[in-house]
Amino acid sequence: MKTNEDITRIPREKFEFVNHGEKIADRKFDDTPVSYMKDAWIRFRKNKGAIAAAIIILAIFAYSLLCPLLITNYDNTFMDVYYAKKPPKDLLLSKIGIADGGTNRDFSEKGLIKAIAVGIGAEDHDGTGDVTLEEGMESYYQPMLKIGEGRQMTEIKGAKPKTIYSARIDNYLEVGFMYRSIEQSEYHDIVAWQEETGKQILYPLVADNEYNIDATDANNWYKSSKGTPVSVDEYGKAQTIKYEPGMVLEDNYKRDADGNPVYFEYTGGGTTETAQYKVRVLYYNFYTYRNGFEPEYIFGTDSQGYDLALRLAGGIRLSILVAILVSAINLTLGALYGAVEGYYGGAVDILMERVSDILAGIPFIVAATLFQIHLSAKVGAVPSLLFAFILTGWIGTASRVRTQFYRFKGQEYVTAARTLGASDGRIIWKHIFPNSLGTIITASVLVIPGVISSESMLSYLGIVKLGGTDVTSLGTLMSDASSLWINYPHLMVFPALIISLLMICFNLFGNGLRDAFNPSLRGVEE
Amino acid sequence: MTKYVIKRVLLMLLTLFVICTICFLLIKVLPREIPQDKNLQAVINARFEALGYNEPLMVQYGIYLRNIITDWDWGTSWYIDYREPAWNVLTDRLLPTVLVNLYSLLVSIPLGILFGIYAAVKKNKWQDQLISTSVMVFASVPSYVYGFIVQYVFYFLLGWFPLQVYSLADAGGSWWTFKMFYSMVLPIIALSFTQVAGLCRFTRAELTETLTSDYMLLARAKGLTRAQATTRHALKNAMVPILPMIISSFISILGGSMIIEKIFAVPGVGQLYIMSINLLDYDVFMMDTVFYTFVSLLAGIVVDISYGFIDPRIRMGAKK
16 A cells, blocks of 8 residues: 555656657658659569560650651652652662562563663663673662572463563662653753763663654663564564573664764753753653652652651651540540549539430540541641540540549548548549549550550541641551552551551550559569 | 349430430531532422421421331432432441451350460460460551451462452352352451450450459369369359450441451441441431441440349349
8 A cells, every 4th residue: 555655646856758858750761661653663664565665665756756857858748759659778778688679570581671671771871782781780770689590481371381580670770761851951950960970861762663662661772572672683674682691682772864872852942941852861860860869768658659757757646646635635634524523423423424424425436527527627637536536535534533532532531631621622632533543544545555546547447538748647558558558568568567566565555554553463473 | 123224225215315416416517519510409409408408407307306206217328329218228238247247256256265264274374475465466456457467468478368358249149158258258357356365365364363262262172173163163253244245246246347348348337337428428327327326335235234134243233
């Protein structure tokens, strides 16, 4: 009993504060805290596929931005009708055998000689007519890149077997010679340019006689009978020339009284300035003269003669721009709509759900078509495409946000915030909304491949018309190629490859994000 | 359950009605082409007058609805099939679309489910990695790219199949002949890639979830072999979400794929849709719009309802 009394009667002086003058606070964590975003980043980093996908996306996007800067010779309005649908050609890369502008084809003997003749004729600008096959093959302008051994083939049973050569031909040089009508002043310019650069543009005109099968085709410069090259002796007797080493084609040039080849023909016009000359030009050099550079298209040219590399870059830019805009707008709209719906609930929720149900019921293709028909004349094709995407696109985000709000709005910390007097807006955006940030970011990335594929599908089908020189779409490029691509595969391969790559990478990237933002997957991989 | 179904169907009809009204008004205000020729102009104007095209929009919509309800008259095609009822124009083109998509579904459903099961059973082994990676690629690449690849390989390189689907006359006058099927092989293959990939991914995800659940452990503890437990317990449960997905894809074969129809020249509803826009055949366009809307709504509601039929737990929940 005594001890108890003692305890109750401890004198005041004996008490002292345990930590007098010290601040009382929780001890800090020894390790650094990991925020939600950082945690997601750590998990995302481990996903090799997603990282690779992100790099590829960046590379494609960088290409689309840098391509117009790197191609300094011309811009996206530059086109050349004679070099349309040509395969990739790059002067540097062609030295190692890629992008040589060539395609593999089978030639008959006639066709083979006609193609080789372009190179032989290119060496023969003086009209001497004694250039041999070997000299012609060495020419810079020789379209034949490689000629295989001839093989015997019978097309029809019983017919005489034909010799077929498999060869690789440069499609740019194959264009060969061409008749052009130019003014006299331009003629003089060309002659001056020829002397300056040493490159030959003007070649002798060809006589229109029985040895010329088609007088409009400037490549028929040698004597031929029904397309087969012949040599004609002084008595007018024709003898067939065979494709063999040392072959010399007999020229059929137009000559004046002195026997000199004729380079131009006056066709009309009055003064010296406007007089029209008909000339025969080597188109490859004519192009160089006209534009100041040799034809070089790293991805080839499209069906109209535009540079495919620039068209592709434009298409990628459009696709990514539309996709990112759609994704950002849908994110904002969906977040707002879903937040209001989920937070207030009740009658507001039911009403708003009905509205989004009805909108969700409209098939996308119908919405896109109607927007195009009604709006594309007023605001342009791309904005009306955007409207179509936005009309129904935000519904997914809205319902996701709504679910999150239903989950979190009854929790203690929300009640606490409300008790402390926080306004509705503050509770929605500061307390509940951050919970759904991960799902929203993931969704907005996963929306992108869908938008890209829908956009290219609509332009492929021709519902959205984006065929101008400044606006183009990967879908339009493919649609232009759809009737030609069996013969010109590069027209289809490049856009299809890029769109497939974009789709795969955005999906991989989006899935990586989804896994990274999902805390329940934390530690599963380890 | 019945109450739930009725509620859903009524809601669907309401949604359909609202969408149709909006589409009708949007299509009606589009300009109509009047020919230059004076006599033809008079004929067309008289026809428009008789059809009530000069009435106010809402009256026109009333006429449109009345014609549908009394005569099942959805308007008339003036350009695609001259003076043919729009309903017939649509139904004529339904069969090719359905056939191509049906064949492709019949190929892709078993393949997709089998690959999915195999990947789930071999989870995280190299077989699974291989299947999952290729599924990722196949599901991402757009279907028209397959169209071109298939055309290139099987028509251009190998020459096994024709480039496009034969016309009715070429194939012996019927959609059911073997020759017709033969010419449909390429679109079927092109369509199947995406479907197989989608189904495989879905099956794998569902099955891996059920394979790791507690009742599987119990089944194994009871003494069932792994194969027995998988087929009797895991697969059955995994099928609950898979079956509705299959059912809905059977409904959406009505809609078909526009792009595949264009590439392979299938004379189906997708092609009709594009033709009706290009030729400004408004009644057919409206008909096709209603059809597409209906199909997409129907697919959604059938999924929801079939969940209830397949899974008793959900049915119980709906009663409350």
